[in-house]
Amino acid sequence: MARGEVRALSGWRTSEVVGVRAETATARTLSLRVPDWPGSLAGQHVDVRLTAPDGYQAVRSYSLASPALAPADEVVVEIGVELLDDGEVSPFLVEEVRPGDVLEVTGPLGGWFTWDPDRDGGPVQLVGGGSGVVPLLSVVRTHAALGSPVPLRLLQSTRTPAAAMYRDELEQRAGQDSGFALTEVWTREAPPGDPRPPGRLDAALLAAATVPAAQRPTCYVCGPTPFVEVVADLLVAAGHPAARVRTERFGG
Amino acid sequence: MDDEQRPAPSPVTRGFTGRRRAPAAALPPGQYVTEEFPVLSAGPTPRVEQDDWRFSVTTETGSSHHWDWNGLHALPRERVEVDLHCVTRWSKFGTHWSGYSLDTLLERVETTAAYAMVHSYGGYTTNLPVADLRGGRAWIVDGYDGRPLDPVHGGPARLLVPHLYLWKSAKWVSGITLSHTEELGFWERAGYHPAGDPWREERYAL
Structure with missing residues (x-):
């Protein structure tokens, strides 16, 4: 930039x-x-x-x-x-x-953990942990406001449904916008009827719920430091170049 | 005219009292004290083995000096206690590091360059004047709190320049390029201040 x-x-x-x-x-x-x-x-x-x-x-x-x-x-x-x-x-x-x-x-x-469709082009993969969803919601809202044609996915990990921020808005946007896909992961307590038992993100789930590395997405990972460390390592292991994995760590 | 140029006083935020935990003399403006050690990195943490680790200094004439892990550890080791100041506004007092002074590393490097670009494994860069690397104010450190430096904090070895904001203390350091002209590093290109003195509150390039 x-x-x-x-x-x-x-x-x-x-x-x-x-x-x-x-x-x-x-x-x-x-x-x-x-x-x-x-x-x-x-x-x-x-x-x-x-x-x-x-x-x-x-x-x-x-x-x-x-x-x-x-x-x-x-x-x-x-x-x-x-x-x-x-x-x-x-x-x-x-x-x-x-x-x-x-x-x-x-x-x-902040000039790095940003999504600028003119600059970044191509698909976008967001991965949020807890309140790390806040700047990712900004990307989702921008994508919708622009009517952007690039594929956008959000993989959001949250402890419990009661701790989920912006869940209604995200689910509603995912239902309305065919260009935006949302996957919710619950680490301690899942909502009734959720097919997956509560548990942390792992390589298999990441592979199933994110834009493949071959499509060269720009990845944005935001959350507490241990979460970001694990997810960034998984993305690199899945073949995403480190330079296309942007991170923002919250707290200590 | 003077009155117009003076900034207006900040409005009081109703109901806010705050805490005053820090001795003000040791805390740069706009910072708060934390007991934790927050991690801020722009991307994934690079994993570099000690056996693969190399550090180089390249001068303005293109000549270069190299150290591997054993070469680094053959140098006189120093222990330092310093305060850290991050541009995201936390400061941490009394941190203990061990490593090698840049004065020692630059001793045999023939240069009249004024500017340094620091490079890291993973592609990170940051710029600073060579003067900030000299005078017992900068180290390559591989020990924190009596232990090997954790990769999330920059291990196996990072630069430590505690008198500047912490983004100048490049994690996973791999080399320094010396030059007569100033170029900007990663955060400096993204709108952060080229100098980064916490006592002058040089956070952003405005």
């Missing part, structure tokens, strides 16, 4: 929380109204800054769930936030924040 094609916004912009939606018991989607948006690609993130009354500040990065957005004087973007044990910022964003609150945003950020 040419340098400067994906630009960070210079400076922090005051942003109002305009929507709070519960996705699971521990995850929220926040809608933020952000001024001076320079445009964003699917898969990017923003930095969010909170300021306490005494001036103390804390900053964290959150993935955009929104599809790619054109430059605009003002946009509403969605970020997905999951509560982290012992977190400093996520407990506030998940349990405390409400519409009308103000915080600051800079971004969009």
Whole structure:
């Protein structure tokens, strides 16, 4: 990518929380109204800054769930936030924040874990673990908004149905869009009637539920570090060139 | 005019109090302290065996110096305790590493080059001034916390340049190319700052 094609916004912009939606018991989607948006690609993130009354500040990065957005004087973007044990910022964003609150945003950020159909061409394979689905939803929404003809598959691994973020939307989109295929893997508890007993992703399931290496997809893997390590290794073992496997690791 | 140029104060976020766990003097602006050791890599973790590991320094004239695993371990070994600062905003204090100073590795390398491009197994690159590799501030490390360095953290050996953001401390390091001209590495081409000094908060190329 040419340098400067994906630009960070210079400076922090005051942003109002305009929507709070519960996705699971521990995850929220926040809608933020952000001024001076320079445009964003699917898969990017923003930095969010909170300021306490005494001036103390804390900053964290959150993935955009929104599809790619054109430059605009003002946009509403969605970020997905999951509560982290012992977190400093996520407990506030998940349990405390409400519409009308103000915080600051800079971004969009990230120039690698992004899907740009003009640049990346060819089929797309997404593999998500838990809340790693957030930037992948951005890709799915972008694919739908563009009416993109390239095949898109998402293999999403989640502990239990109760912990699944964006499940209804993903299943609905998979049902409507013949270019998008969704496979859900449940590691601890499967929904009633699911043909596969709960268990972790393995090579056989990956082979059955992903775009074959011969079709040269660009792969995007996002989730907790151990999950990403395992999946990236499986993809390389299945013949995907390492340079076509893009990863984003959440947490420690 | 001065008033217009001064940034507006940040609005207070209702209900947010936060924690103040870090001694402020040791924490660069915009960072928070973690006890964990998060992993951030752009792609799969390369697996490199010690027997296959090679490290090279190539100068601006094209001459090159090579070390294999045994050659590296014939050099004087150093132990260092340093703080780490990642551009994704976590900092980790008091980490223990062991390895080989770049001062030692560059001792016999004849060069007047100002810029270095660091290469890794797996194709990663990052750029920095040669000056940042000298003066007891940069190492090739293969030990972390008294143990061999885990592949997810860059083993068998990585660069360690703790006074810059951690993306400059290339994991799975394979070589350094010296040059009179500055070129940009992997993240630097993707919008990150060419220098990456955490104390100046050089995160992004704006």
